[in-house]
Each structure stands twice: as C-alpha cells, then as structure tokens.
Amino acid sequence: MKTLLSLLSVAVLSATFSTAAKTDQDIAKLQREVTIFQRVVSTALKHDTKGQVQNVEGYYLADQGLIFDVSLRNKSLFDWRKHIGDMQDIHGLTEIQSPDFSALEMQMSVLGDNIADVSKEAYQVALEAVRQGAEQIREVAEQERETRRELHELEREKHELDYMLRRQEEKNQELLEHHKEIAKEIAKLEAEKVKLTESKVQLKEKLKQDRAQRQAQQQAQQALLKTTVTVSLANSLCDYGNGLRSVKDSEHVSFKFTPSYQQEKHILVFKKSDIESCVKGDINADKLAKSATQYQF
Numbered sequence: 001m002k003t004l005l006s007l008l009s010v011a012v013l014s015a016t017f018s019t020a021a022k023t024d025q026d027i028a029k030l031q032r033e034v035t036i037f038q039r040v041v042s043t044a045l046k047h048d049t050k051g052q053v054q055n056v057e058g059y060y061l062a063d064q065g066l067i068f069d070v071s072l073r074n075k076s077l078f079d080w081r082k083h084i085g086d087m088q089d090i091h092g093l094t095e096i097q098s099p100d101f102s103a104l105e106m107q108m109s110v111l112g113d114n115i116a117d118v119s120k121e122a123y124q125v126a127l128e129a130v131r132q133g134a135e136q137i138r139e140v141a142e143q144e145r146e147t148r149r150e151l152h153e154l155e156r157e158k159h160e161l162d163y164m165l166r167r168q169e170e171k172n173q174e175l176l177e178h179h180k181e182i183a184k185e186i187a188k189l190e191a192e193k194v195k196l197t198e199s200k201v202q203l204k205e206k207l208k209q210d211r212a213q214r215q216a217q218q219q220a221q222q223a224l225l226k227t228t229v230t231v232s233l234a235n236s237l238c239d240y241g242n243g244l245r246s247v248k249d250s251e252h253v254s255f256k257f258t259p260s261y262q263q264e265k266h267i268l269v270f271k272k273s274d275i276e277s278c279v280k281g282d283i284n285a286d287k288l289a290k291s292a293t294q295y296q297f
Contacts, residue, residue, distance in 0.1 A: 027060070030246045034058040038068060040240045041233065045070065048232040049225065065251030065272060066244065070229070072257055222259040226266055229257060234289035237270060238278040249273045256297075264296040 038058045045053040051073070058068040233255055247253065253275060255268040270292050278288040 026246060030060050033244050033246055037243055041236050044236045045232050049228055065247055065253055067254045070255055070257035225259050230289045234285040237275045238285045241275040242279045247272050267295050267297055269293040
C-alpha cells in the first residue's frame with residue numbers, strides 16, 4: 001500500500017513538472033509571436049495613420065488571449081496652428097511848505113514904535129493864529145507824506161496782485177485748454193470703447209462658431225481615426241494572423257487605444273476563430289472589422 005502511494009506521488013509530481021515545463025515553453029513561444037506581431041501592427045498602423053501611432057505593446061492573459069496597447073501621438077490630422085501792464089504811478093498832493101515867520105517878526109519888531117495904534121493883544125492873537133495855522137499845515141504835510149507812502153505801498157501790492165491775477169488767468173486758460181483736450185480724448189476713447197465692445201461680442205460669437213466647427217472636425221477626425229485603426233488592424237490580422245498559432249480558437253486578440261481629444265479608451269476585441277476565418281479567406285478584412293466587439297471604457 002505504501003509502495004502504491006509512493007508511486008502515485010511520483011507520478012503526480014512528474015505530471016506537474018511536465019505541465020510547468022510545457023507552460024514555460026508555451027509562454028516563450030507566445031512572447032516570440034507577440035513580439036513579431038506587434039512590430040507588424042506598429043508598422044502597418046504608422047503607415048495607415050500617417051505616423052500617429054507611437055508604439056504598440058502586447059501581452060498575454062491566460063485563457064483570454066492577447067491584448068495590445070496602441071499608443072497614439074498627441075497629434076491631430078488638422079493643423080490648428082493656422083487657425084496714450086505796468087501800473088502808472090499815482091502822485092499824491094504836493095507837500096505844502098510851512099511859511100517862514102522870521103521875516104515877519106523882524107518887520108514887526110522894527111515897526112513896533114510906529115504901530116502904537118495896534119493892540120499888542122490883537123497882535124499876539126494874530127501871531128498865535130498864524131502859528132497854529134503853520135502847525136496845522138505841518139500836520140497836514142506829515143499826513144500827506146504818510147498817505148503817499150501808504151498809497152505807494154498799496155500801489156505796489158496792487159501791482160503784484162494784478163501780476164498774479166494775469167498769471168492765474170494764463171494758468172486758467174492753460175487749464176481750460178487742457179480740460180478741452182482731455183474732454184476730446186475721453187470722447188474719443190468712449191467711442192473706441194463702444195467699438196471694442198462690439199468687436200468683442202463679434203469675436204466671442206466667432207470663437208463660439210469656430211469652437212463648434214472645431215469640435216465637429218475633431219469628432220470627424222476621431223471617427224476617421226477609429227475607422228482607420230480598425231481597418232488597419234483587421235488587415236494585419238488577416239495577413240499575419242496565422243503567426244499567432246499559440247492563441248487558442250476560444251481566446252481573443254484585443255486592442256485598446258485612445259483617440260486624440262478623447263479621454264476614454266477605445267476597445268477592439270477580435271475572436272481568434274474569426275481571425276482564422278479571415279486568414280483562410282472565408283471572410284474579408286472588412287467583415288472581420290465589423291465582427292469585432294467595439295466599446296469605450
């Protein structure tokens with residue numbers, strides 16, 4: 001019994017090691033087939049898409065088949081790049097000269113004996129009146145000089161004020177002219193602002209239309225790129241699919257790529273059996289392309 005169990009254990013281990021060795025051989029074969037086919041697909045896609053394919057990398061999922069990642073360049077089929085007085089002096093009254101009473105007093109002294117009829121008191125009154133008059137004259141003369149000095153001072157101040165007023169008038173005139181120029185500039189800029197606002201509205205509308213047109217063109221480009229890639233892959237599978245001998249008929253050959261201006265990946269899944277039919281000539285590449293399962297993820 002122990003001998004039988006030992007023999008069975010050896011048989012199981014031998015079978016296990018044999019399966020492992022076979023799997024390693026199969027993987028090595030698959031790696032060779034994938035390396036060759038991804039070069040074929042890369043060359044075909046670069047030719048058919050005018051250089052939009054950057055790289056193709058494949059790998060195998062057990063019991064599922066081959067998967068190829070197609071890296072596209074960030075390139076569009078459409079080139080969007082084409083797309084500030086002197087004042088006059090006013091003289092005062094002439095200064096009144098004080099009268100000279102010395103000669104009069106001398107004459108009165110000489111004639112003193114001859115005017116006995118004249119009262120000395122009357123003479124003194126008259127003399128005092130004359131003296132008071134002379135004093136008043138001197139006071140008036142002094143006041144006249146002070147008045148003339150003040151007048152000259154006022155005339156000087158008036159002259160300065162007149163000069164300042166003239167300068168101020170000139171400045172006011174300059175300010176007025178400058179104000180007029182600024183008003184003209186403001187009116188000009190206001191008119192320009194209205195035109196710019198209108199232009200901005202027109203430009204926004206044009207940009208909106210261009211954006212809609214560009215989106216439509218991008219969508220058309222994406223559709224064209226998807227079709228081009230799908231047809232190119234189908235042709236490559238029909239022409240060189242017989243090189244994928246290690247892939248079972250129950251498995252698949254899948255491709256995923258991201259078209260320009262799109263975030264979702266585009267998935268293509270071909271049945272190995274459909275690929276064999278195209279290789280044999282039972283169906284053509286166009287029918288193979290239509291038979292593929294396509295979706296975005």
